[in-house]
Amino acid sequence: IALLRKPKIITPAWLLMQFRNNMLSNLTFDLIALGVSTSEFETQLKPYLSNIAEWMKAYMVPPMGQNNALIDGSVIQDIEDMEINMWSDVIGVKGRIDVAFRRKSDGRIVPLELKTGKSNYSRDHEAQVLLYCMLLSERDSGQIPPGMLLYLKDATSKSINPNPNSLKQIISTRNGMSIFGGHIGIDA
Incomplete structure (x- = not known):
């Protein structure tokens, strides 16, 4: 979802807000079935958000990112x-x-x-x-x-x-x- 939005600044906090607003409600029953609270899930999610934000800032099209070349040289x-x-x-x-x-x-x-x-x-x-x-x-x-x-x-x-x-x-x-x-x- 975050890839389709066009924010000027990508941060882990912004990604977490996107998750809460656009995806969390779809996972509620799964979390209940697993016996995992929302806060426990978000704690496990947070390390990924930093990596996702850094990847988006490096490779996505401006204003979201710097549009650097990917590992294969493509942009x-x-x-x-x-x-x-x-x-x-x-x-x-x-x-x-x-x-x-x-x-x-x-x-x-x-x-x-x-x-x-x-x-x-x-x-x-x-x-x-x-x-x-x-x-x-x-x-x-x-x-x-x-x-x-x-x-x-x-x-x-x-x-x-x-x-x-x-x-x-x-x-x-x-x-x-x-x-x-x-x-x-x-x-x-």
């Missing part, structure tokens, strides 16, 4: 959308892309996947981003764009570049899961 032109539900009958997958931004250099849409943990290497995270890249390619020119991972706990980002071998492996894994699902009665 954000604007935020295309957030929480995008996408599906593809061609590759047989669906997913929800956290953030999609438009690159300034060529106007291509790039997925940005947000992770709450630390930035330890995960093939699963990389595969998820590559699937999102494939989903976006159907909406765009058919070319598969690169993707980005942002680990919010330590503010580390990673560029994910599609290559034929990794894409083939992901589709092969997807097909294997589909076959297995069919054997146990799950429609793929």
Whole structure:
């Protein structure tokens, strides 16, 4: 939500206010079910807010940020959308892309996947981003764009570049899961 607003000053306090005003009411039942108070949840949330604010100040378009180049050298032109539900009958997958931004250099849409943990290497995270890249390619020119991972706990980002071998492996894994699902009665 904060990415779609255009404040001049980004601070952890401003992000916390955005959370309280726009998201907290949607989490009330979940917090009750978990036995977590709002103040306990906000205490756990606060360390992330500093990293999010610093990332936004560095990479977002002015006046929100300085529009610095991301780890792969690309620069954000604007935020295309957030929480995008996408599906593809061609590759047989669906997913929800956290953030999609438009690159300034060529106007291509790039997925940005947000992770709450630390930035330890995960093939699963990389595969998820590559699937999102494939989903976006159907909406765009058919070319598969690169993707980005942002680990919010330590503010580390990673560029994910599609290559034929990794894409083939992901589709092969997807097909294997589909076959297995069919054997146990799950429609793929």
